[in-house]
Amino acid sequence: MSLYENEKINPRDPVILCGLPDVGLVGIIAVSHIIKEMGMAEVGYIDSDIFPPVVVFHHGEPKYPLRIFQKGNLIALFTETALSPESISPLSKLIVKWAKEKGASLLVSLGGIGVPNRIDIDSPKVYGAATSLPIRETINKLGVPLMEEGFLVGPYALISKQSKAEYVPNLLLLAESFPQYPDPGAAANVISELKKFTPIDVGIKSLTERSEEIRLNARELMRKTTENMQKMGKSQEYELPMMYL
Amino acid sequence: MPRKLPSTSGSEWLNGAMWDHLEGCLEPLSEIQETELEIIIRVDIPCVKRKEDISVKLTEDTATIEAKIENVIQYERWGTFQRQARFFRYSKTFALPSKIDPEFSKARFKNNVLELRLPKKERHFTITVE
Numbered sequence: 001m002s003l004y005e006n007e008k009i010n011p012r013d014p015v016i017l018c019g020l021p022d023v024g025l026v027g028i029i030a031v032s033h034i035i036k037e038m039g040m041a042e043v044g045y046i047d048s049d050i051f052p053p054v055v056v057f058h059h060g061e062p063k064y065p066l067r068i069f070q071k072g073n074l075i076a077l078f079t080e081t082a083l084s085p086e087s088i089s090p091l092s093k094l095i096v097k098w099a100k101e102k103g104a105s106l107l108v109s110l111g112g113i114g115v116p117n118r119i120d121i122d123s124p125k126v127y128g129a130a131t132s133l134p135i136r137e138t139i140n141k142l143g144v145p146l147m148e149e150g151f152l153v154g155p156y157a158l159i160s161k162q163s164k165a166e167y168v169p170n171l172l173l174l175a176e177s178f179p180q181y182p183d184p185g186a187a188a189n190v191i192s193e194l195k196k197f198t199p200i201d202v203g204i205k206s207l208t209e210r211s212e213e214i215r216l217n218a219r220e221l222m223r224k225t226t227e228n229m230q231k232m233g234k235s236q237e238y239e240l241p242m243m244y245l
Numbered sequence: 246m247p248r249k250l251p252s253t254s255g256s257e258w259l260n261g262a263m264w265d266h267l268e269g270c271l272e273p274l275s276e277i278q279e280t281e282l283e284i285i286i287r288v289d290i291p292c293v294k295r296k297e298d299i300s301v302k303l304t305e306d307t308a309t310i311e312a313k314i315e316n317v318i319q320y321e322r323w324g325t326f327q328r329q330a331r332f333f334r335y336s337k338t339f340a341l342p343s344k345i346d347p348e349f350s351k352a353r354f355k356n357n358v359l360e361l362r363l364p365k366k367e368r369h370f371t372i373t374v375e
Contacts, residue, residue, distance in 0.1 A: 057325070116278075119287070119358045180276050181289040181358070212291035212357060216318065219263055219274050219289075 001048035001090045003068070003098050009043050011073040013105040015198045018095065019078040020088075020155040021225040023234075024177030025218055026112035027156075029187035029207075030194075031078045037202045040069035040076060046094065050087050056080050066091075074200060075102075082224035083155065085231045092158035100166050106135070106198065107163060109156040109172045110190050113147075114179030114237065124176035124186045126193040131163045131170040139171075142196045147174060149241055153234045171197060180226045182218035184211040266323060266330040273310070273335045279342055282369060286361040290335050292318060296354045301361065303347035308361060309338040343367065 019031025034040070045064035055062035065081035077095060099107045113127065127147040128139035139146055152160070156172060163170035173193050175186035188204040195202070207214075263272040278285040290312045293299065298313040312335040323330035345363040352361050 119355050119360060178289070178358075181274050185356075215289060215291035215357070216271075219271075222274055223263065 001046065001050070001087075001094050003044060003046045003094055005044040005068075007043065009068070009070060009075070009102065011070065011075065011102065014070075014073045014075045014102055015106045015108065016095075016099050016102070016104045017074070017076040017108050017110060017194075018156070018159060019076065019110060020091075021079060021082050021221065021228070022154050022156060023112035023114045023179055023229070024175075024181065024183030024186050025222055025225065026175055026177050026183055026186045026190055027110040028078065028080075028221070029182060029184050029214060029218070030110045030190045031076050033187065033204075033207045034191065034200065034202050035069045035076050035078060037206070038071050038074070038200065040071040040074070042067055043070045043075075044068035046077070046091065048087060048090065050084070050090070052081060052084070054081050073105075074198070080221075082221060082228055085228055088155045088232075089158055092155060092162050096159060096162040096166050096168050096170075099163075100168050104168060107159070107168050107170045108194065108197070109159055109170065110187075110194065111154075111156050111172065111174045112177030112183060112186050112190075113174045114234075115176045116179070118176060118178045118183070121176055124183075124189050126173055126175045126189050128193070129160075129172040129174070131160060131168070135169055135171050138197070144173075144193055144196065147172070151236045151239060151241060153232055153236050154229060173197075180222065182215045182222050184208070184214045264330075264332065266326070266328075266332075269317075269331050269333045271314075271332050271335050272337055273312075275337060275339070277339065277342070282365055284341055284343060284345055284361075284363045284365065286339060286363070288335075288337065288359045288361075289357065290359055291357045292316070293335070293354075293357060299352075299354060299359060301352050301359075303345065303350055303363070305344045305347065305366060306341055307338055308341060308345075308363065309336075310359065310361075311336050312359070 019027040046066040066079040069076045128144040129147040175190045177183040177186040274289040292314045293312045294315040300311040302309040318332045344366040350363045
């Protein structure tokens with residue numbers, strides 16, 4: 001698996017956002033919105049023999065589904081296709097290694113936590129977690145509820161583990177979400193919380209207005225992601241950790 | 246379920262698709278949860294505005310959902326297919342894992358999610374432990 005930079009990406013202390021397929025496609029929806037709203041430029045891509053044999057056409061040009069965008073010191077990784085369970089370990093290692101090389105000030109995983117009663121939640125709560133104590137202190141200071149106990153399964157779990165091993169500061173922002181439906185409402189709240197950590201000029205009005213359209217268009221990616229999440233053992237997120245019980 | 250595309254199209258691999266452009270029909274995302282007493286089905290139906298546009302038909306073994314999309318969804322160039330496609334309804338039939346009692350079933354529609362609560366036909370009794 002390799003990461004290719006179209007031109008040398010050389011930002012100063014970048015904040016790197018990850019929008020990978022997970023519960024409610026929260027990260028993908030949020031990062032896609034940020035890329036569009038900020039007019040971020042496409043600067044690279046990630047490819048591997050173990051990715052599905054897919055390209056995506058945009059304006060007549062075939063593109064790699066997993067691409068990298070940049071504006072100033074903000075970088076965003078974003079995929080338009082589902083990722084197989086076999087690919088997420090090498091992908092996570094690659095992302096964290098690259099983030100370290102670039103001297104990332106923050107590697108942010110934007111995602112969801114599946115809640116069965118999401119239908120009754122008007123404004124989903126966003127929880128924070130981090131690999132380093134200073135970021136956890138910031139989470140507390142900013143009034144974001146901490147993900148105190150529990151399991152996380154999937155790409156963000158691996159990014160978190162790898163970040164700990166490589167001493168890369170990894171912040172996780174996880175919104176309550178529909179487990180198996182695209183959730184733009186959760187993505188909007190994740191963006192609102194992200195803005196507390198890094199100053200980005202992104203509104204959520206258009207995301208909210210396009211909510212139904214996004215839900216409709218993201219159905220097939222959501223279905224494939226759900227199948228992959230089941231293979232990864234995502235149901236463990238509903239179990240309690242043994243320690244401290 | 247959307248009608249399967251005819252095999253003569255040479256597109257059998259499309260049978261798993263969540264759309265049928267010939268019928269203007271979409272398959273909604275859905276989930277089934279089974280508890281001791283009931284079967285809960287949740288169906289995501291964005292662009293359906295009114296509960297009056299939703300039809301739920303139940304038998305002891307199946308649940309069929311049809312929903313009308315408020316404003317027809319039109320794609321000028323639908324996917325790699327690159328033709329105009331219009332969608333105006335959702336349709337899906339569920340084979341239920343246990344027999345249910347249609348008479349006491351309930352449905353609600355909130356935030357474009359339809360939730361069906363279908364009590365199981367099998368009766369349950371609580372007995373006192375002596």
